Amino acid sequence: MHDSAVLGTPLRVQDMHKRFGQFAALDGVSLAVDAGELVCLLGPSGCGKTTLLRCIAGLERQDRGIIHLGARDVSGLPPQARDYGILFQSYALFPNLTVAQNIAYGLTAASRDEARRRVAEMLDLVGLAGSEKKYPGQLSGGQQQRVAMARALAPAPSLLLLDEPMSALDARVREHLCGELRALQKRLGITTLMVTHNQDEAMLMADRIAVMNHGKLEQYGSAQDIYRAPATPFVAEFVGQGNWLPFERGADGLARVGGLSLRLHGERANASRGRLFCRPEAIGINPVVQQDNLFRAQVREITFLGNRCRMRFELNELPGHALLAELAPEQMPRLGSADIWVSLPPQNLQVFA
Template sequence: MNATALTQPGVPMKVRDVSKRFGAFTALDNVSLEVAAGELVCLLGPSGCGKTTLLRCIAGLERQDSGVLYLGDRNVSVLAPQARDYGILFQSYALFPNLTVEANIAYGLVGSNRDVLRKRVAEMLALVGLTGSEKKFPGQLSGGQQQRVALARALAPAPSLLLLDEPMSALDARVREHLCTELRQLQRSLGITTLMVTHNQDEAMLMADRIAVMNNGQVEQYDTPQAIYDKPATPFVAEFVGQGNWLPFQQRSDTHAQVGGMNMRLAADAGQATSGRLFCRPEAISVNPARHEENLFPARIQEITFLGNRCRMSFELNHLPGHALTAEVGTQDLPHFGAQDILVALPPSSLQVFA
């Protein structure tokens, strides 16, 4: 079966200066972003950041106070939801418990004759790997199977845009990871433009072409998963995505920053602030490096936590007492850390400056 024939070709989507208020609360504050045709973009952020409100405005389930929404060349800002040409998959799946799988998928195909409808349902079931489940009811399916039925229903009308509202949150971790991979592969094969809301950064990293990190109704950074992780644009993004270390510095030159009694060399693209905090990922720190590295300082181990395939080490730099930092090391390195006194290297390329 040719999957690309089962949906319309992906179209770009544009959000221009969209704002939404609920009384005195500003849920969206002049949000703008573009999603390319066939791209999967994740809206990532904590509860209350505005990501679900933005998705609901795009879907027409909420009306924005200002701003414009485009799907392809069409201005859909004031259109009714059913006129916007999208499929949507909710967190709860929203299947009708009294309807069979076949009837649930066919629900959005109003007006189709019986033969066309039956063929389309069969195509959708084959697409999501549930052929043979036509006559079952949602209560007879697992959570993962129900999610696939809901996805098949969203795709059945061949929409130009797919909206996903935390579709994996009700599933356990193992099933979630498996279905994230399946959904991503299906989205790529269909070439359907997709916008997904999630608060789970692992889901966003696994699935997205680009991620819009949202906070307080605004997009703080919109970039690829790797760029957001390696070069966070704001302290919020640095803290929200992954783990991190923060070191206060008092002053800096073009090439160095003064941290306590230490003079740390910085890379040319570290940032522009003359005072503030240095940011560093735990896995970037070298512990007892085999050869001399820059920014090498004595430290003292406080605690080592076993995490399966790696260990998280908490330590203090001798020249910065009372300020706990963490590094991540492989379990094979544990025998080398019998003593509490160690050397750690903070590579200049891993340090980022924030005011």
């Protein structure tokens, strides 16, 4: 066993391939996770994220590719020789064992006294001190997940693998537990790889996010990078809301969208045709100062979402093409009527050629 204060170990995955019959679950995925970093594998069902996690754990055997945990090549090692803790969405606690027995399950090399001390330490760590003698059936879902977390951390592994650990919990418990898990992971400095299809969970917890689709890595970066500068149309659509406008370049260099002429920003102005992408909150509504790409529009629908309002509108020159904008509730009085001015700032328009 290692001391839990030791900083986590870096993880490196190179050129991972895995097929199930004709289906390519992993198609050349490479990924580096720094020591002590929490990385989320984010993507829709069937994108390959769980297969990648299972290959790293040794629960699936990759067809090709190398896995390094620190300086060790663990690509061909059995699961028990890879030095990781794993947490599944189903908790996988033994119902006939007490909380203490569940947590001590992986401490086979420890003496009875060492195991008892480690169990108490882990329960204190996850906020369940005094629950040693309870059975899983006597605990709430959130408490069971904490016990599963304590069991995964008890042997002080170099790497923590999380497979959709919050998906069975209701939204309020999930958000609270996400915050707790992130704080715990930072305190222990343990390198962590987490699978999720929930983008809010990924944004809330991750140092970096790896967005996967069809067995490939589409983009790898901070939540801010992925949201503000999506590398591919898939990432733009999968992470957050967005607006799309097909365009062609006019002789004057402006982008033509139906009857509109749009000015684009810097190097984005070079593509001759493609699609423009814009986040709802990047659209200006009745701007108080003169802005580029200012057009008349008609409000079609406004939805109140508590801390923001979502507005569906159509530009006068693009009837039938609904766009979304988001604004703060205090901006609502500025609307005045259903007839508004809308600005599509050039710096907020991303071009996909």
